[in-house]
Amino acid sequence: MVTINYIVGMLSIVTLISGRGSNFEAIVKTAQKERWLVKFTGVIANQATAKGLDFARSQGIPAFAIEHRDYLSRESFDAALIQQIEALGANLVVLAGFMRILTPGFIRHFEGRLINIHPALLPAFPGLHTHERALEAGATEHGATVHFVSEGVDEGPIICQASVPVLPEDDANSLAARVLAAEHQIYPRAVKWFLDGRLRIVGNQVQIQPPESQLIKL
Numbered sequence: 292m293v294t295i296n297y298i299v300g301m302l303s304i305v306t307l308i309s310g311r312g313s314n315f316e317a318i319v320k321t322a323q324k325e326r327w328l329v330k331f332t333g334v335i336a337n338q339a340t341a342k343g344l345d346f347a348r349s350q351g352i353p354a355f356a357i358e359h360r361d362y363l364s365r366e367s368f369d370a371a372l373i374q375q376i377e378a379l380g381a382n383l384v385v386l387a388g389f390m391r392i393l394t395p396g397f398i399r400h401f402e403g404r405l406i407n408i409h410p411a412l413l414p415a416f417p418g419l420h421t422h423e424r425a426l427e428a429g430a431t432e433h434g435a436t437v438h439f440v441s442e443g444v445d446e447g448p449i450i451c452q453a454s455v456p457v458l459p460e461d462d463a464n465s466l467a468a469r470v471l472a473a474e475h476q477i478y479p480r481a482v483k484w485f486l487d488g489r490l491r492i493v494g495n496q497v498q499i500q501p502p503e504s505q506l507i508k509l
C-alpha cells in the first residue's frame with residue numbers, strides 16, 4: 292500500500308503541461324470558484340510556446356519552460372524537472388496534457404502524489420490517438436480517466452472516470468470535444484479529493500472515503 296502524506300494547512304500543486312493547458316485552467320478556475328485551500332506554486336512546460344503558460348501568468352502563477360530539447364537524456368531532463376518541482380514545493384504534481392514519457396526515477400520520486408489525465412476509459416486505449424482508435428474500434432462509449440501515475444504508460448490506480456456516448460455522426464474532432472468537456476469535470480474533482488485527504492491507494496485500486504462514485508456518465 293502506498294501511503295499518501297498530507298500536510299495540514301495550505302497544500303501546494305505544481306502542474307506540468309505541454310500545450311493548451313485547458314485542464315490546468317479548469318482546475319484553477321474550479322479552485323477559485325470553490326475557494327479551495329490550495330496554492331498553485333508553479334506550472335512547468337516542456338516547451339516555451341505552451342499556451343497554458345500564458346494563462347498561468349495571467350493568474351499570477353509562476354510559469355516556467357524547461358525545454359526537453361536542451362537536455363541530452365530523459366534522465367537529465369527529469370532531474371531538472373524534479374529539482375524545479377521540489378524548489379516550488381509540491382504536495383501534488385498534476386500532469387495536464389504533459390506529452391513526455393517520464394522516467395521510472397521521476398515516477399518513484401513522486402509516487403502517491405503524481406496524477407495524470409488520459410483521454411480514454413483506461414485500460415482501453417492507452418497511448419496516443421485515442422479518439423480515432425475508439426471510432427475505429429466501433430466503441431459506443433468513450434471517456435477520460437484520472438489516475439495515479441505508475442511506471443507503465445497510462446497505467447496506475449484509477450481515481451475517477453467520465454464516460455460519454457460515441458454518436459453515429461462523430462468524427463475524431465467532435466468526440467475529442469465531448470471528452471475534453473468531461474475531462475474538465477473530472478480533473479478538478481479528483482484533485483479536490485486528493486487535497487481533502489480522501490484517497491487511499493490499496494494495491495492497484497483507489498479507495499475514496501467517504502465513498503463516492505468514481506464513474507460519472509455524461
Ligand code: GRF
Nearest residue numbers: 311312313314388408409410
Ligand atoms: C487532454 O485531452 C489530455 O487528456 C491529454 O492531452 C490533452 C491536453 O489538453 N493528455 P489540455 O492541454 O489540458 O487542453
